[in-house]
Amino acid sequence: MRMSNVIVVGGGAAGMMAAIAAAKCGHNVTLLEKNEKLGKKLFITGKGRCNVTNGADMDVLFQNVCTNEKFLYSAFYSFDNTQVCDLIEQAGCPLKTERGDRVFPVSDHSSDVIAALQRELHKYHVDIHLHTEVKKILTKESDDNICFYGVECTDHKKLTADACIICTGGCSYAAAGSTGDGYRFAEETGHKVTERRPALVPLEISESWCKALMGLSLKNVEIRMQCGKKTWYEGFGEMLFTHFGVSGPLILSASSFYSKNISKRKGDDEVKLFLDLKPALTPEQLDKRLLRDFEEAKNKQFKNALDHLFPAKLIPVMIELSGISPEKKVNEISREERKAFGMLIKALPMTVTGTRSFAEAIITQGGISVKDINPSTMESRLVKHLYFAGEVLDLDAMTGGFNLQIAWSTGHLAGDSIQ
Incomplete structure (x- = not known):
């Protein structure tokens, strides 16, 4: 397998996991985050404790997905809650399980989960660019297909790559950088975006x-x-x-x-x-x-x-x-x-x-239509080499760690699917 250059847009839960998975496959990965640090929304989840996932059986995971649970079969089965816990613990953050099978770091500090993921990113040589905001996704026509080829940042700098994973989150917690950029990228590249509403609010x-x-x-x-x-x-x-x-x-x-x-x-x-x-x-x-x-x-x-x-x-x-x-x-x-x-x-x-309002919502309901996304790879059906993962998609679940599991699983599947 040849080594590809991969850009991941968004350094939240899905973005960090996507970057780790792609880098583990041997790709050169560049992670672009517009904030001053990675995992800004992850830092405040679970009242600052970070409800990493839910340790329940797979059928319970699916029962707790509110929207498009069937779309998640490949994602959940290819990288499940046990694998999430193993990765985070092996990266140096011990976990514990509380009432309702909710999994938290033993320290009760979300910063320890973020630090563990950052260690993985550094271990696999992911090139992290903070304060870097993407303005536009660049595409071209090739062999009757529309293909991704790069991104343009707000400073007009253009970065080219073989593949891109969009992990920009939803509309909730705008202060953490979730301002809906991914929906705009999706619409500008021809994808349908369903109505967005505040959820878990x-x-x-x-x-x-x-x-x-x-x-x-x-x-x-x-x-x-x-x-x-x-x-x-x-x-x-x-x-x-x-x-x-x-x-x-x-x-x-x-x-x-x-x-x-x-x-x-x-x-x-x-x-x-x-x-x-x-x-x-x-x-x-x-x-x-x-x-x-x-x-x-x-x-x-x-x-x-x-x-x-x-x-x-x-x-x-x-x-x-x-x-x-x-x-x-x-x-x-x-x-x-x-x-x-x-x-x-x-x-x-x-x-x-x-x-x-969205300002008080934990997650966003609605997003990029899953009909436009291949559930086996998270690749766009409309633009080759362009992938989407996490809350930017029309996927949401109940409280208890299920939404983060969606982010980990879809991010990992996208990163792992790049050829």
Whole structure:
């Protein structure tokens, strides 16, 4: 196999992995990054801890991909989560597995993951250029094909190469350099780019009482997102109330299904979020619990009888939404009122008005259409020797390390496929 000159545009997770894979195959690799350092977005992932991947079985990995999971078969199977962990650990960054099979560096420092990848880049002699922004992808016609031949940088300097891998990320975290350059490169070279929306992002809620709960975190709760009669998402976990609505891991996962489905909403159907505050109890068990609590506090006012049911901050809101007078004696509450209160506890309704912006989104949903990309190699079907990997593609997944696995796998496959 002849040695090719390869340019990788973007020094994030996918870009670093693509450069390592290509260099391991014996190619001369030049990595171009417009920031002052590599892995800038990787540095802030997982609240600075870097959720490297998810250690679950392959079928669970695919179940957690929200968009175009079948496209990822070759990528996931050719470089899976075990191989990612092996590479990073062998490069000097020990890893550990936490709840939900989420993999983190033992040190809890994302900088150690980046340092490990940089050691690999240096080991395989990748030529790294920081502060180098690509302005244009250069192509030419050859034998009835359009072929890549180089890039033009913002300083008008042109670099030629045999192949190029675009790993420029999405629209989220613009401060980390993800400004959508890759979408422009794709469109300028004839590729279709699907609509981009923020994903893994907090949700905005119209009900004013949400603001009163700002800062309240709830664990072990269940939510159901519904539009008309269709259920878009159901999940269990942890959430947080904010000044604009709701956030936290459970909500971030739900947001990906909101973004995915909102364009298909019919007419004026509202998107509702139903919060089950007591998912461990059936409605019948909850009613027995309420009867028991009410019996113990039968001479108290309703407002003073809920301490064992909810966090203090939530009590005034639940009283207000119940329609039961706060001063009413517990022994005067009717069976109908108690049953309705139980239903409120099992399905506290909120109205979703939208997501927060890309500035608060962990990832971008949408991107370069996978129909234009060969899933076995990550090479463009339209421009020979041009490859795409990572978040710039129309691929996204749930929280828990799955999105980084997409970046590692697609980046590695692109780098490994160059002839």
